[in-house]
Amino acid sequence: xxxxxxxxxxxxxxxxxxxxxxxxxxxxxxxxxxxxxxxxxxxxxxxxxxxxxxxxxxxxxxxxxxxxxxxxxxxxxxxxxxxxxxxxxxxxxxxxxxxxxxxxxxxxxxxxxxxxxxxxxxxxxxxxxxxxxxxxxxxxxxxxxxxxxxxxxxxxxxxxxxxxxxxxxxxxxxxxxxxxxxxxxxxxxxxxxxxxxxxxxxxxxxxxxxxxxxxxxxxxxxxxxxxxxxxxxxxxxxxxxxxxxxxxxxxxxxxxxxxxxxxxxxxxxxxxxxxxxxxxxxxxxxxxxxxxxxxxxxxxxxxxxxxxxxxxxxxxxxxxxxxxxxxxxxxxxxxxxxxxxxxxxxxxxxxxxxxxxxxxxxxxxxxxxxxxxxxxxxxxxxxxxxxxxxxxxxxxxxxxxxxxxxxxxxxxxxxxxxxxxxxxxxxxxxxxxxxxxxxxxxxxxxxxxxxxxxxxxxxxxxxxxxxxxxxxxxxxxxxxxxxxxxxxxxxxxxxxxxxxxxxxxxxxxxxxxxxxxxxxxxxxxxxx
Numbered sequence: 173x174x175x176x177x178x179x180x181x182x183x184x185x186x187x188x189x190x191x192x193x194x195x196x197x198x199x200x201x202x203x204x205x206x207x208x209x210x211x212x213x214x215x216x217x218x219x220x221x222x223x224x225x226x227x228x229x230x231x232x233x234x235x236x237x238x239x240x241x242x243x244x245x246x247x248x249x250x251x252x253x254x255x256x257x258x259x260x261x262x263x264x265x266x267x268x269x270x271x272x273x274x275x276x277x278x279x280x281x282x283x284x285x286x287x288x289x290x291x292x293x294x295x296x297x298x299x300x301x302x303x304x305x306x307x308x309x310x311x312x313x314x315x316x317x318x319x320x321x322x323x324x325x326x327x328x329x330x331x332x333x334x335x336x337x338x339x340x341x342x343x344x345x346x347x348x349x350x351x352x353x354x355x356x357x358x359x360x361x362x363x364x365x366x367x368x369x370x371x372x373x374x375x376x377x378x379x380x381x382x383x384x385x386x387x388x389x390x391x392x393x394x395x396x397x398x399x400x401x402x403x404x405x406x407x408x409x410x411x412x413x414x415x416x417x418x419x420x421x422x423x424x425x426x427x428x429x430x431x432x433x434x435x436x437x438x439x440x441x442x443x444x445x446x447x448x449x450x451x452x453x454x455x456x457x458x459x460x461x462x463x464x465x466x467x468x469x470x471x472x473x474x475x476x477x478x479x480x481x482x483x484x485x486x487x488x489x490x491x492x493x494x495x496x497x498x499x500x501x502x503x504x505x506x507x508x509x510x511x512x513x514x515x516x517x518x519x520x521x522x523x524x525x526x527x528x529x530x531x532x533x534x535x536x537x538x539x540x541x542x543x544x545x546x547x548x549x550x551x552x553x554x555x556x557x558x559x560x561x562x563x564x565x566x567x568x569x570x571x572x573x574x575x576x577x578x579x580x581x582x583x584x585x586x587x588x589x590x591x592x593x594x595x596x597x598x599x600x601x602x603x604x605x606x607x608x609x610x611x612x613x614x615x616x617x618x619x620x621x622x623x624x625x626x627x628x629x630x631x632x633x634x635x636x637x638x639x640x641x642x643x644x645x646x647x648x649x650x651x652x653x654x655x656x657x658x659x660x661x662x663x664x665x666x667x668x669x670x671x672x673x674x675x676x677x678x679x680x681x682x683x684x685x686x687x688x689x690x691x692x693x694x695x696x697x698x699x700x
Contacts, residue, residue, distance in 0.1 A: 240674070246302055246592040253295040296339070299592075300349075302670050310355045310356060314363070341380060379410075382398045390446070459667055488573045496512075508651070514625060522567070529554035557584055575683065577691055581685075581687045586679065593670050594668075596667055599667065602664075605660075616685065616686040617658075626649075627679060657698045
């Protein structure tokens, strides 16, 4: 605190005049006032830190008591990302105003493990992806209301504040996604007008909202919102310039249509409703409808041809005493489902082996054949070899027994984890003719079949009951990607829906052509 006493660095003498002594009295008073201001600033800072600590203490008591249940709610997952990336950094800046070495040292050690800006942005986009796919209302979403029954242990009181909604809208805005920017800026404004406290100002929200509305093609409303902004901040230069530009555009349009301008009323700002822009993915609507449990339904005639049975791998000795429960999942292409393929102990071991190796899943670029990350596949994956643990060898052998196909030329066992909003948009597993030969270096041909284990979720079957079987958590599906001729079956296009609640674990085995010559012989036609 040397700066407080710098004015005392002169020699004092009893020979000073009364006037000078009086000056010192007032000097001391100024020093005391300065000291008080310093104490006030320190107390304000300390109070802010205490408030933050109390809030986080209560929050971490809840989150650490059941981490998986807490993170099962996508809003909690997003807010964890936001806290660690943004709010803890703000706290760090506050403490650094008068460095606390021990805290900063500890902060620096853990900082390397914090999510960064890209992670926070990804979490925000994941929420928007869920919002679109499952048609979630921004109001309900901000209140933590999901269109599903809460899973065991899930904390359903996850809320988005005014500032959270603003940050969501800003993320969309920075990505030129003005549709979602409008949705979340409107929600932020609605909650602010309802009296919620916030750090963000109404002017800031209107600034982003008005331009986003303009980008959505709604000039009259863009003008209304910009006028409200100028009324709050008359010196806002960008708003003033935008308002003049919008008005010129609108008057030009009205003149061309021989219409007159009707000024908006002074009523509270009404929320606008806009259509979602067309997506680059032609099948987007069908894909999202299927994720919601809508869309394509099997007719009763087709359903009646589905059956279930005990499958022993055509007399495989390892399946004779305990055959597999096999159900027809779909008729064309033929997809079958298996129950109880893996035990819970095997599942836990596989997850244990995979967790330290999980990395952002990649896809092959259709133009170059090179593995790369992509926005349409959001998950983490790991590859397990037989030598990693006996359970991996055991699972590989079981897949071989069930399918009758050799796994000697198959790829390693892949384990994938899909967190909040994690997805894999519609794709094929096999390599197409118009792409570089993605599997040439393997020397094992194309992916002839896929065996997929659902580790932590239950899929619905068209067969409501089958020999009294129960629907366990652990299931698997199997299908051929290629016809017997080696031609790709384009009916096998499939996807992984965005995870709305909790997380999803799957493991899959991609089986290749080589070695199957006498196990799956050619048919008489190209499409057998």
